[in-house]
Amino acid sequence: MEEMTRTMEFEALQEMLSERRYRELKDALAEMNEVDIAEFILEQPAEKAVLLFRMLPKEIAADVFSNLESDVQETIIASITDFELREIMDDLFVDDAVDMLEELPSNMVKRVLKNTAPEDRKLLNQFLRYPDDSAGSIMTAEFIDLKETMTVEDAIKRIRRIGEDAEMIYTCYVTDSRRHLIGVVTVKDLLLAQDDDKVIDLMEEDVMKVSTQTDQEEVARMFSKYDMLAMPVVDNENRLVGMVTIDDAVDVLEEEATEDIQKMAGQLPSEKPYLRMGILETVKKRLPWLMILMISATVSGKILQNFEAAFVAIPMLVTCIPMLMDTSGNAGAQTSASIIRGLALKEVQTRDILKIVWREIRVSLCLGICLAAVNYIRLMIMFPHHYLESLVVSITAVAAICLANLMAGIMPIFATKIHLDPALVATPIITTVADALALISYFMIAKALLPI
Amino acid sequence: MEEMTRTMEFEALQEMLSERRYRELKDALAEMNEVDIAEFILEQPAEKAVLLFRMLPKEIAADVFSNLESDVQETIIASITDFELREIMDDLFVDDAVDMLEELPSNMVKRVLKNTAPEDRKLLNQFLRYPDDSAGSIMTAEFIDLKETMTVEDAIKRIRRIGEDAEMIYTCYVTDSRRHLIGVVTVKDLLLAQDDDKVIDLMEEDVMKVSTQTDQEEVARMFSKYDMLAMPVVDNENRLVGMVTIDDAVDVLEEEATEDIQKMAGQLPSEKPYLRMGILETVKKRLPWLMILMISATVSGKILQNFEAAFVAIPMLVTCIPMLMDTSGNAGAQTSASIIRGLALKEVQTRDILKIVWREIRVSLCLGICLAAVNYIRLMIMFPHHYLESLVVSITAVAAICLANLMAGIMPIFATKIHLDPALVATPIITTVADALALISYFMIAKALLPI
Numbered sequence A, B: 001m002e003e004m005t006r007t008m009e010f011e012a013l014q015e016m017l018s019e020r021r022y023r024e025l026k027d028a029l030a031e032m033n034e035v036d037i038a039e040f041i042l043e044q045p046a047e048k049a050v051l052l053f054r055m056l057p058k059e060i061a062a063d064v065f066s067n068l069e070s071d072v073q074e075t076i077i078a079s080i081t082d083f084e085l086r087e088i089m090d091d092l093f094v095d096d097a098v099d100m101l102e103e104l105p106s107n108m109v110k111r112v113l114k115n116t117a118p119e120d121r122k123l124l125n126q127f128l129r130y131p132d133d134s135a136g137s138i139m140t141a142e143f144i145d146l147k148e149t150m151t152v153e154d155a156i157k158r159i160r161r162i163g164e165d166a167e168m169i170y171t172c173y174v175t176d177s178r179r180h181l182i183g184v185v186t187v188k189d190l191l192l193a194q195d196d197d198k199v200i201d202l203m204e205e206d207v208m209k210v211s212t213q214t215d216q217e218e219v220a221r222m223f224s225k226y227d228m229l230a231m232p233v234v235d236n237e238n239r240l241v242g243m244v245t246i247d248d249a250v251d252v253l254e255e256e257a258t259e260d261i262q263k264m265a266g267q268l269p270s271e272k273p274y275l276r277m278g279i280l281e282t283v284k285k286r287l288p289w290l291m292i293l294m295i296s297a298t299v300s301g302k303i304l305q306n307f308e309a310a311f312v313a314i315p316m317l318v319t320c321i322p323m324l325m326d327t328s329g330n331a332g333a334q335t336s337a338s339i340i341r342g343l344a345l346k347e348v349q350t351r352d353i354l355k356i357v358w359r360e361i362r363v364s365l366c367l368g369i370c371l372a373a374v375n376y377i378r379l380m381i382m383f384p385h386h387y388l389e390s391l392v393v394s395i396t397a398v399a400a401i402c403l404a405n406l407m408a409g410i411m412p413i414f415a416t417k418i419h420l421d422p423a424l425v426a427t428p429i430i431t432t433v434a435d436a437l438a439l440i441s442y443f444m445i446a447k448a449l450l451p452i
Helices: A004-016 A022-031 A034-044 A046-055 A058-066 A070-079 A083-093 A094-103 A106-114 A120-128 A152-165 A189-192 A218-224 A246-264 A281-304 A310-311 A315-319 A321-343 A350-382 A387-417 A427-448 B002-016 B020-029 B034-042 B048-057 B057-066 B070-078 B081-093 B095-102 B104-112 B120-130 B152-165 B187-192 B218-228 B248-263 B279-306 B307-314 B321-344 B349-384 B387-417 B428-450
Strands: A145-147 A173-175 A181-186 A229-236 A240-245 B142-145 B169-176 B180-188 B230-234 B240-245
Touching: A004 A022, A022 A046, A022 A315, A022 B095, A034 A046, A034 A058, A046 A070, A046 A240, A046 B152, A058 A094, A058 B020, A083 A106, A083 B279, A094 A106, A094 A120, A094 B104, A106 A120, A106 B240, A145 A152, A145 B020, A145 B279, A152 B187, A173 A189, A173 A240, A173 B230, A181 A189, A181 A229, A189 A310, A189 A350, A189 B104, A189 B187, A218 B070, A229 B095, A240 A246, A246 A321, A246 B218, A246 B240, A246 B248, A246 B321, A281 A310, A281 A427, A281 B321, A281 B349, A315 B240, A315 B248, A315 B279, A321 A350, A321 A387, A321 A427, A321 B034, A321 B279, A321 B321, A350 A387, A350 B279, A387 A427, A387 B428, A427 B321, B002 B020, B002 B034, B020 B048, B020 B120, B020 B230, B034 B057, B048 B070, B057 B081, B070 B095, B070 B104, B070 B169, B095 B104, B095 B120, B095 B187, B104 B120, B120 B218, B152 B187, B169 B187, B169 B240, B180 B187, B218 B248, B240 B248, B248 B321, B307 B428, B321 B349, B321 B428, B349 B387
Parallel strands: A145 A173, B142 B169
Antiparallel strands: A173 A181, A229 A240, B169 B180, B230 B240
């Protein structure tokens, strides 16, 4: 229902735009949610996007801007005046400004910084130095800090005074005179207390916090585990420098899940939505792994070549190759997906490796025996009287599944141990290695049991 | 660093537990975060888990309880007295109680409901009737409702009065005398306004809301898109019945990503962490797709069988089979992963199908030509003088990649159209179909160009 009404709303806007009913369009935009306006702008060609952006009321322009993709942000910055740019920069939260600056070409970064108020510029320059993917790169500087000596009344007064510019007012941090983080107090705590209660008595001193260098995924994982709305970020001397808010943590979780899915499918990760990525860019993300895997498949080819004599003797063996390769590859993909996701969610640790091996051996034997039994019956129907050959294929199925699952269980753990992303060794590599293992066991078992 | 200190903390607790220093242990637990306590309890065998749970201070017992896995919750309920159970049920939020009841065996559900206060029991019974995976099943009943006639002062007084029991106080809903949802106002709005301002003037009337029947993934997606902290849930007559909070939305997003990853790897979805799932349960989740795919691989086998004559004539063709099957399977997996994730994130819609086809044709040609060129060189080195055979393999590579990518682009869209989960048709099916397509094109091209 939601989707339907929005589609209709967009169609009405599109009509006003193409019929140049700009006054009407302007009024309609002023009524809309910033996220939806951004989505509508993103659907338009460049010059229309700029036109629409300029129609927005000043109060929401910065909010809409922070929801646009970086290529459209670039187009807009290139087309607006320094005065307009200055207004946007005044209203943008630091984390959104940093996001934008990270993607802009350097000549534009210069122009943007030139049109930023000096104190904000200093902050932006500092924030831009934090590593990509660190807590520093996603934090905001607009938080509320309180002193421990304040009463609840003082604290609420301060929130009322500076709350307008803060990105999140509900979690407030208590700092000492040298800006060291010494406690956290929520607006809920303050509201439920008496006016003359002291902040020092209400605050939680055991504050969960991260450093500017902490990996953003780790930060996001803490949000989801501890159900927080905000997380303070401190520097090496425990001085409060920023705050990560739940909305940014959610974005990180979504991005990381997307990246893991991309990597597990053998693509280089990309933040751009599928339809907004250029053809050549798409090719660049997909080609490397395809190339590496194609070349590695030479190994399986070589193995097949070495057993040519066997094909000629018993062609039935050849017809079972796709089944054996696919089944072991699929089994390995199941296992590696479980382990990789488990590692990402911290449900599995590297120290669990022996547990994993023992689990996978038992699971593989159960799976292998079920599949081999059904397969034997299938082969008996398709190739009557080939008892021994069918037995070879079925034994191979069990062996190949065991090998594939063991490898798929161990490799992501091993990758984590040597500080590689486990998602990188996923499905494609597993499939390629599983293929080679399946073929080798196939022909070894065939050689042992058949007269070839 | 965080992880390190926690591991050390856990080791200290473990020591106290095994040395039966219970008083010390009790004090240590009282200092800890509920989520960490739950994690520590989950690492223990059943009888120790119950012992630990009983040591907890009353104020945090319900919070810890709601963070436990359902099997441990069941053990605990089975071992505590009705009085203890009643205390927990009094403190649990409705959404956590519903989560628990959904997993418990029916005789235990009866006992739990018997020990719940009558008004809560009525609510629980109502909530249990909402479909699994709906907004109704994840919402909480503990929200703050205001009247439009209230002043800011009245509103804040009401929040202070009923805020203690509410799960989230920062988003308040305005209802009329018949409980219809007419507006939303945040604590930020209230704090930044004057004491005698009226709620009616502050509230946003265009409320984003969902119905009890809305799919939980759609709800969660709205949170991540619109950066909300809470979402009101209404019944068919627009009466406010509950509220979904951001922490539950984050859990849903994580669960859905995990499920998609599992489905894309050909497993039936499961909510249990890898290491907590039984062996037979794991087999049950993995076997169905492996079986279906194994049987489907018969098709590829049959195709190979039909071209037996060609193998015998030119064995080099056989050695290239794994490479062609793997490459087309891998290419297809890349494409389907992109489309499936795009659909989940609403970045791709079913109406984009022609755009997808056109994109994938261009991407496939670029990828295919690069890979075929490298492959031709590789074959020329490994099999000198087999110019024509190498050409056949390379042309097949281009064709197979195009076919695999087109199929992988279209199938998830088609699945969505017929209301199937696109993640179900992912990697495993794509790989199997891509294999068959690769083999068919291989031998058709070989037949056309080679004397076989």
